[in-house]
Amino acid sequence: MTAGTSPSPTEQRETPHRSGFACFVGRPNAGKSTLTNALVGTKVAITSNRPQTTRHTVRGIVHRPDAQLVLVDTPGLHKPRTLLGERLNDVVRTTWAEVDVIGFCLPADQKLGPGDRYIATELAGIKKTPKVAIVTKTDLVEPQQLAQQLIAIDRLGKELGIEWAEIVPVSAVGDQQVDLLADLLVPLLPEGPTLYAEGDLTDEPEQVMVAELIREAALEGVRDELPHSIAVVVEEMLPREGRPADRPLLDIHANLYIERPSQKGIIIGPKGRRLKDVGTKSRKHIEALLGTPVFLDLHVKVAKDWQRDPKQLRKLGF
Secondary structure: OOOOOOOOOHHHOOOOEEEEEEEEEOOOOHHHHHHHHHHHOOOOOOOOOOOOOOOOOOOEEEEEEEEEEEEEOOOOOOOOOOOOHHHHHHHHHHHHHHEEEEEEEEEEEEEEEEEEHHHHHHHHHHOOOOEEEEEEEEOOHHHHHHHHHHHHHHHHHHOOOOOOEEEOEEEOOOOHHHHHHHHHHHOOOEEEEOOOOOOEEOOOOOOHHHHHHHHHHHHHHOOOOOOOEEEEEEEEEEEEEOOOOOOEEEEEEEEEEOOOHHHHHHHHOOHHHHHHHHHHHHHHHHHHHHHHOOOEEEEEEOOHHHHOOOOHHOOOOO
16 A cells, blocks of 8 residues: 555455453552553543452453453452452452453562462463463663563563463553553454444443442541451432432432441541541542532441351342
8 A cells, every 4th residue: 555545445354343351460459450441541440559459340441443442350369368359369260261361460660479470370271362461550660670570571471381472561650551552452352343332431330330439439548457348339329309400410329338336437537527538539530420410428337247248248249
């Protein structure tokens, strides 16, 4: 094809449309959710500097002229200490078995540890699915440290018999090489039509997204023992009756569950300030997500040792 001419029908047909699923795995806090949000271009997965924030497989959808890449963001694989932990690990393994490509996230600023090796060993057992090693958080390190990490990842692959389809350094925060990562993932997808409508960014139900945004706000600044103890259930979301069409209001009633009565004070805070802060922060994100003003009614409840109780786990959606 010469410069300045449009492609012929034959040439246009040569680049087939691809669509499929990619999942990001890695130990807790490896930057999987931040990377998902950066690729989608908006917040579809909650992020927190607390490990083990993700509990659902959130799907983010990346639309491109030549492809549709559906990202499945899984919880971090870890050695489980509770029934919840075991269920989260099961979610990860089920997801790995169903996707077209696996992205293994390894932070640039941390040496490869037992957690990474544990996951890599599991990945080595999945023979057919292509695997891409993604070095995250490259904005936090000097070039020399990044080079050492790339060599270590290459060596780990050779040692365990994993042939990396690519090894890609990215910074989701600094927006470095995020588009390149999408360019490298797309050819690994099967040919096929679009799976979701143009404009869809996630297939998570709104109620689940809202609950996650509330949990993200609740995770900020709580003591270290609390992150895993918090669960949020949205009981109802209803448009306020009798409002004029140009001034709608959505009433959202949600319960924040913790495991012990002693944790109630931590979440509510002195004179209820902390809970109020959680409401204010999450409401902003919820209004941005739903595009409508929201009245948020939050209550804190105790579900005793819910992480270890099968009945409670079911009730809270796990």
